[in-house]
Amino acid sequence: xIPQQRFAARREKLKKVLKKEKLxxxxxxxxxxxxxxxxxxxxxxxxLMGDGVERIISDGRFTTxxxxxxxxxxxxxxxxxxxxxxxxxxxxxxxxxxxxxxxxTAISYDAAAQLEEVVETPDLIPVKGLVxxxxxxxxxxxxxxxxxxxxxxxxxxxxxRATLTKDMTELQAAFLLEEGMRRFGAVGAGFEIxxxxxxxxxxxxxxxxxxxxxxxxxxxxxxxxxTHTGYVSDLTRMIITGSISSKLQRMYEVVKTAQEESIKAxxxxxxxxxxxxxxxxxxxxxxxxPKFNHGLGHGFGLQVHEAIRLGPTSExxxxxxxxxxxxxxxxxxxxxxxxxxxxxxxxxDGNEVLSSLPKDLDSSVIR
Amino acid sequence: xIPQQRFAARREKLKKVLKKEKLxxxxxxxxxxxxxxxxxxxxxxxxLMGDGVERIISDGRFTTxxxxxxxxxxxxxxxxxxxxxxxxxxxxxxxxxxxxxxxxTAISYDAAAQLEEVVETPDLIPVKGLVxxxxxxxxxxxxxxxxxxxxxxxxxxxxxRATLTKDMTELQAAFLLEEGMRRFGAVGAGFEIxxxxxxxxxxxxxxxxxxxxxxxxxxxxxxxxxTHTGYVSDLTRMIITGSISSKLQRMYEVVKTAQEESIKAxxxxxxxxxxxxxxxxxxxxxxxxPKFNHGLGHGFGLQVHEAIRLGPTSExxxxxxxxxxxxxxxxxxxxxxxxxxxxxxxxxDGNEVLSSLPKDLDSSVIR
Numbered sequence: 001x002i003p004q005q006r007f008a009a010r011r012e013k014l015k016k017v018l019k020k021e022k023l024x025x026x027x028x029x030x031x032x033x034x035x036x037x038x039x040x041x042x043x044x045x046x047x048l049m050g051d052g053v054e055r056i057i058s059d060g061r062f063t064t065x066x067x068x069x070x071x072x073x074x075x076x077x078x079x080x081x082x083x084x085x086x087x088x089x090x091x092x093x094x095x096x097x098x099x100x101x102x103x104x105t106a107i108s109y110d111a112a113a114q115l116e117e118v119v120e121t122p123d124l125i126p127v128k129g130l131v132x133x134x135x136x137x138x139x140x141x142x143x144x145x146x147x148x149x150x151x152x153x154x155x156x157x158x159x160x161r162a163t164l165t166k167d168m169t170e171l172q173a174a175f176l177l178e179e180g181m182r183r184f185g186a187v188g189a190g191f192e193i194x195x196x197x198x199x200x201x202x203x204x205x206x207x208x209x210x211x212x213x214x215x216x217x218x219x220x221x222x223x224x225x226x227t228h229t230g231y232v233s234d235l236t237r238m239i240i241t242g243s244i245s246s247k248l249q250r251m252y253e254v255v256k257t258a259q260e261e262s263i264k265a266x267x268x269x270x271x272x273x274x275x276x277x278x279x280x281x282x283x284x285x286x287x288x289x290p291k292f293n294h295g296l297g298h299g300f301g302l303q304v305h306e307a308i309r310l311g312p313t314s315e316x317x318x319x320x321x322x323x324x325x326x327x328x329x330x331x332x333x334x335x336x337x338x339x340x341x342x343x344x345x346x347x348x349d350g351n352e353v354l355s356s357l358p359k360d361l362d363s364s365v366i367r
Numbered sequence: 368x369i370p371q372q373r374f375a376a377r378r379e380k381l382k383k384v385l386k387k388e389k390l391x392x393x394x395x396x397x398x399x400x401x402x403x404x405x406x407x408x409x410x411x412x413x414x415l416m417g418d419g420v421e422r423i424i425s426d427g428r429f430t431t432x433x434x435x436x437x438x439x440x441x442x443x444x445x446x447x448x449x450x451x452x453x454x455x456x457x458x459x460x461x462x463x464x465x466x467x468x469x470x471x472t473a474i475s476y477d478a479a480a481q482l483e484e485v486v487e488t489p490d491l492i493p494v495k496g497l498v499x500x501x502x503x504x505x506x507x508x509x510x511x512x513x514x515x516x517x518x519x520x521x522x523x524x525x526x527x528r529a530t531l532t533k534d535m536t537e538l539q540a541a542f543l544l545e546e547g548m549r550r551f552g553a554v555g556a557g558f559e560i561x562x563x564x565x566x567x568x569x570x571x572x573x574x575x576x577x578x579x580x581x582x583x584x585x586x587x588x589x590x591x592x593x594t595h596t597g598y599v600s601d602l603t604r605m606i607i608t609g610s611i612s613s614k615l616q617r618m619y620e621v622v623k624t625a626q627e628e629s630i631k632a633x634x635x636x637x638x639x640x641x642x643x644x645x646x647x648x649x650x651x652x653x654x655x656x657p658k659f660n661h662g663l664g665h666g667f668g669l670q671v672h673e674a675i676r677l678g679p680t681s682e683x684x685x686x687x688x689x690x691x692x693x694x695x696x697x698x699x700x701x702x703x704x705x706x707x708x709x710x711x712x713x714x715x716d717g718n719e720v721l722s723s724l725p726k727d728l729d730s731s732v733i734r
Contacts, residue, residue: 041574042572060660061570061571061572062572064570064700065570065572102476104475104476104477104480105475105476105477105478106475107475107476108471108472108473108474108475108476109469109471109472109474109475109476109478109479109493110471110472110493110495111472111476112476113471113493126476126477126480128477171549171554172549175546175549179542179546182538182539182542187538203428203431203432204428205409205428205429205432207408293427333431
């Protein structure tokens with residue numbers, strides 16, 4: 001549970017941003033931002049925020065849910081003969097403000113055009129990146145929820161390891177993992193699970209399929225849980241089911257070293273690009289730099305990818321309260337891929353690794 | 368599997384639409400439309416269609432996948448230092464056409480604004496509803512896939528009935544159903560499963576929670592499977608776990624009659640609003656008209672909600688090849704809700720009900 005005061009505190013922070021931006025009102029259209037600011041988990045609804053105004057414009061399907069999830073927010077339930085756009089226009093007019101922002105990355109071109117047609121006053125201006133920077137710094141309730149999502153994911157991985165057999169398919173392995181996460185209290189997977197056997201692990205977006213686990217000596221597993229309040233975890237481990245070739249052994253150690261060295265460097269005030277460079281340097285020193293073909297990691301929370309970004313061109317700087325993944329990998333088309341991923345909380349003094357599944361190669365073997 | 372010729376035939380149909388609309392080219396941005404036209408299941412990619420042009424603009428993560436899924440389509444893989452927008456601008460310029468449409472409901476206001484900024488020529492014009500009407504009429508491959516999705520969902524429901532106990536929670540019941548669908552060949556659920564016990568069944572968008580199945584005499588189950596090619600089914604049945612009150616008996620029969628009567632009327636040339644009216648009339652005749660507070664049904668296929676719409680204000684007309692749900696319901700806040708939903712194919716002579724789970728009240732009882 002996230003207490004109502006917490007949502008109120010987040011809205012106060014947004015109001016300070018509005019003041020700083022000299023924006024008298026804003027229409028929050030992104031569902032995840034609405035959930036972050038109010039706790040409301042429905043859809044087809046917009047949140048109007050302004051001076052003394054905290055109002056959700058919704059419809060009759062959500063009347064009860066709004067009362068339960070965000071009792072502090074004024075709920076405007078549109079009648080069935082009025083559209084969301086029309087009701088929003090009515091509400092904007094009554095605000096008597098000269099301009100109102102709308103989240104331009106969360107609304108389609110078509111919907112924005114229709115909105116501009118029905119709204120005569122105030123002037124609508126596209127805005128973005130107002131709420132996302134707030135979400136990047138996790139509050140204590142969020143950190144507790146993310147810890148719980150990590151626990152659920154780790155318990156489920158142990159369950160997978162205990163029950164997996166070589167004749168199972170990638171899809172069956174993914175399903176076992178999801179079953180495990182629910183068993184340990186998750187609502188389900190936080191995102192589409194990757195269980196990629198052998199050379200399929202070289203595809204960055206492999207979908208679990210009918211390939212059998214035992215067809216190759218190793219399987220890459222990228223998974224995370226989602227808690228009831230919506231927070232996710234995001235982890236990757238290798239599962240070894242066959243003999244360990246010298247290439248697998250060498251490359252695994254390179255990835256593990258790159259991950260451990262880069263995690264050590266994470267702390268408040270450190271640039272994300274510098275941490276990415278540490279991992280990349282380890283790969284280059286072993287002559288496999290180009291095989292690490294994606295960024296080192298990313299922030300997560302209510303979404304599995306959110307601010308910040310760890311990569312060569314990132315301009316983000318770590319701050320206490322951020323939670324990020326660190327997931328270096330090496331990919332060899334036709335051979336396979338290796339990735340290790342942990343979840344890291346930035347603290348005042350440095351960082352705390354939230355995940356604790358063993359990651360030495362020996363512990364990855366299933367017999 | 369959907370054969371490549373089928374995707375080619377769909378693209379030919381779109382080209383005829385473009386000709387009719389006097390549109391020399393269009394940028395398809397909606398992922399589901401891209402999947403429908405090409406078989407490509409990735410994301411972050413756009414499909415450019417024009418006279419002699421069938422080109423996907425994508426990135427290196429999808430090189431292999433594009434070759435496997437849509438070998439007939441020209442793939443432009445952008446380099447890592449060029450954005451999707453920039454590469455699209457290059458490709459549009461080389462087309463040498465005066466105007467190009469873009470799918471305005473599938474691209475955010477922000478992305479459209481950026482696109483307009485980088486594209487100098489051709490002129491960009493917002494378009495919508497070009498591909499969706501094609502998708503409303505299912506071809507033989509789609510009908511076969513939908514039949515399979517119905518079979519997977521029905522087998523899973525029988526599995527749920529065979530394994531459900533009264534001490535399970537809604538979440539556990541939903542998970543059993545999903546496990547069953549995978550067991551029978553689905554990639555998973557086609558949408559978020561509803562398992563709503565007792566009064567929770569009165570909430571149109573109830574999420575499965577910790578309520579125990581045996582807490583009330585009945586549970587509403589709304590579920591569907593998704594096949595490997597992406598097609599879904601969408602069914603609703605009641606499960607009775609306690610004694611049948613006279614209200615439950617009466618209201619169940621009203622819903623069942625409304626469903627059976629309205630299905631009978633479905634056939635090519637019939638108006639969707641007229642079929643909706645038949646169901647609504649049955650409710651009204653029994654004095655519960657206002658308790659049926661949503662439309663009668665909707666088309667489905669690659670998405671669980673797509674054209675057409677069965678409702679009082681719908682202007683759609685049934686055509687052979689359409690596949691729709693028929694799902695009347697009655698909802699009493701504080702008491703619960705009843706809904707029965709089947710999947711119906713419009714044929715040349717009338718219709719064929721694709722789903723066949725029993726729906727008399729006695730067959731719904733679990734002891």
